[in-house]
Amino acid sequence: MSANGHFASARLQSQRLTAIRNHYRCRRQKPGAVLIRILGMFVMGATALIGTCCANAQEAPAISETLPNLNVPEQEWGDDRKYVILHKTGVSVTEAEADFRFCWRFLPHGVQRRSPSFIPWRQTEATRSVTYDGGPYGLVGTAIGAIIQGPLERSVRQSRLYACMLPRGYARYRTSEDVWSLLNDDANPQKSIRLQALIAAGPVPPTPRMEP
Amino acid sequence: MKTLKRYVATAACLWLASGVAQAKIDSGARLITANEPVIVAQDRALVVLRIQSPWSMMSAFLMRIPSAAEISAYEAAKRAAYDKAGKKAGPYESFVFDYQGAPNFYELPVKKAMVRGAVALVVAELPPGDYILYGEGYSSFLYECMCFGTVGFTLHAGQATDLGTFLVDKGWEQSAVPELTGVSGLGRIGRMDYGLFAVGLRPVRPDDIAVPGLDSAKIAPAQLHAVGPFVETNTLLATRLAPVEGVLRYDRGKVIDIASGREALAN
Numbered sequence: 460m461s462a463n464g465h466f467a468s469a470r471l472q473s474q475r476l477t478a479i480r481n482h483y484r485c486r487r488q489k490p491g492a493v494l495i496r497i498l499g500m501f502v503m504g505a506t507a508l509i510g511t512c513c514a515n516a517q518e519a520p521a522i523s524e525t526l527p528n529l530n531v532p533e534q535e536w537g538d539d540r541k542y543v544i545l546h547k548t549g550v551s552v553t554e555a556e557a558d559f560r561f562c563w564r565f566l567p568h569g570v571q572r573r574s575p576s577f578i579p580w581r582q583t584e585a586t587r588s589v590t591y592d593g594g595p596y597g598l599v600g601t602a603i604g605a606i607i608q609g610p611l612e613r614s615v616r617q618s619r620l621y622a623c624m625l626p627r628g629y630a631r632y633r634t635s636e637d638v639w640s641l642l643n644d645d646a647n648p649q650k651s652i653r654l655q656a657l658i659a660a661g662p663v664p665p666t667p668r669m670e671p
Numbered sequence: 672m673k674t675l676k677r678y679v680a681t682a683a684c685l686w687l688a689s690g691v692a693q694a695k696i697d698s699g700a701r702l703i704t705a706n707e708p709v710i711v712a713q714d715r716a717l718v719v720l721r722i723q724s725p726w727s728m729m730s731a732f733l734m735r736i737p738s739a740a741e742i743s744a745y746e747a748a749k750r751a752a753y754d755k756a757g758k759k760a761g762p763y764e765s766f767v768f769d770y771q772g773a774p775n776f777y778e779l780p781v782k783k784a785m786v787r788g789a790v791a792l793v794v795a796e797l798p799p800g801d802y803i804l805y806g807e808g809y810s811s812f813l814y815e816c817m818c819f820g821t822v823g824f825t826l827h828a829g830q831a832t833d834l835g836t837f838l839v840d841k842g843w844e845q846s847a848v849p850e851l852t853g854v855s856g857l858g859r860i861g862r863m864d865y866g867l868f869a870v871g872l873r874p875v876r877p878d879d880i881a882v883p884g885l886d887s888a889k890i891a892p893a894q895l896h897a898v899g900p901f902v903e904t905n906t907l908l909a910t911r912l913a914p915v916e917g918v919l920r921y922d923r924g925k926v927i928d929i930a931s932g933r934e935a936l937a938n
Contacts, residue, residue, distance in 0.1 A: 539859075569905035573811050574813070575697070575777060578775055580775075582742060611864050
């Protein structure tokens with residue numbers, strides 16, 4: 460059950476998740492990154508996957524506050540290290556939202572800072588965009604970059620989120636990649652934060668809890 | 672397969688890191704080598720740090736808190752570069768700027784230690800000022816920041832300050848280092864594609880390795896205090912410094928300065 464107790468129908472929910480997932484996957488990449496991805500797939504002989512990514516991005520529906528169905532069947536559970544939802548017994552939605560909002564600031568991943576350099580302490584500094592463009596390794600590098608980008612970026616993101624949220628008493632519960640994608644939409648962080656806060660403060664998720 | 676994946680992740684890490692333009696600027700730090708006499712210059716500060724880690728490539732990173740004048744100079748230079756870049760620069764908030772002014776971010780690497788061994792002894796000459804223990808990394812790259820809590824200290828001109836021992840171990844296994852108990856043993860989430868290291872600081876002890884050629888009575892132990900969370904996105908991973916006895920503890924994610932009993936607020 461969701462915190463507010465109402466779900467969309469299973470079919471509608473499935474359509475929505477698919478659309479949002481496609482929307483999410485496209486919006487978080489710059490045009491150059493999409494091109495790189497396509498090139499990489501071409502080189503690897505996976506041409507069947509080309510060109511479908513952003514086909515319906517413009518048609519993606521606005522994300523409502525309706526929570527996804529958290530009762531995800533076992534066969535749909537994703538990698539338990541990454542694809543989880545967070546829950547904390549006794550926390551209020553307001554508190555959870557404040558925690559997620561605080562931690563969300565740490566999620567953008569930039570290229571690693573080098574020493575010696577200057578850090579403008581307590582000033583806003585731009586995140587130096589990470590690109591998996593192959594660098595000096597040409598098409599082979601581009602192909603590898605296209606393959607590893609998604610998994611590596613999700614690892615980095617989740618590692619940071621855990622470092623921030625787990626010490627605050629939140630626990631991880633398994634879910635699917637689709638549900639995870641819905642709840643981690645960088646194109647609409649306010650909505651993602653809101654949804655995750657509702658889940659965190661809601662009933663204990665029905666899927667297994669993971670330690671830590 | 673797992674090993675292959677780890678190699679790919681490591682290569683990706685190096686590859687991504689290699690994309691940073693790095694102009695040749697004066698580091699502002701001078702590492703003291705094994706055969707060098709240790710002299711504390713009157714206008715410089717000497718910092719002593721031991722590094723205990725299973726890996727020889729590890730580095731500790733310190734940040735000197737910049738003065739208001741330094742921040743002003745940085746902002747002026749950034750604004751000038753932004754104006755010069757014109758429309759292609761995009762929004763000011765996302766404008767990436769390589770500042771060529773005096774640095775305040777310093778690396779203390781095991782590779783350049785004065786004394787090597789199971790515990791390395793790094794001695795460096797730095798500008799005096801207020802510092803924070805910023806993070807951990809290698810080969811000049813910041814691998815993980817202590818973004819969720821760390822310690823600060825002051826380095827005084829003409830004085831040697833001993834920070835103690837910087838502790839680094841695997842975060843994904845339960846560390847045998849007592850100080851790292853609470854920040855290790857993460858299991859598989861501590862080792863997804865990149866390993867998260869457990870990091871701590873052990874204040875100086877009487878039996879610690881001494882600095883050759885420098886009277887230990889002339890080295891002051893660092894006066895540490897807790898520093899609250901700070902946002903650093905230009906890094907790979909983010910973590911927190913392990914609790915430091917008498918200095919730093921955590922209460923459900925909040926950073927607590929033990930001496931004052933107050934929360935060290937986010938920066």
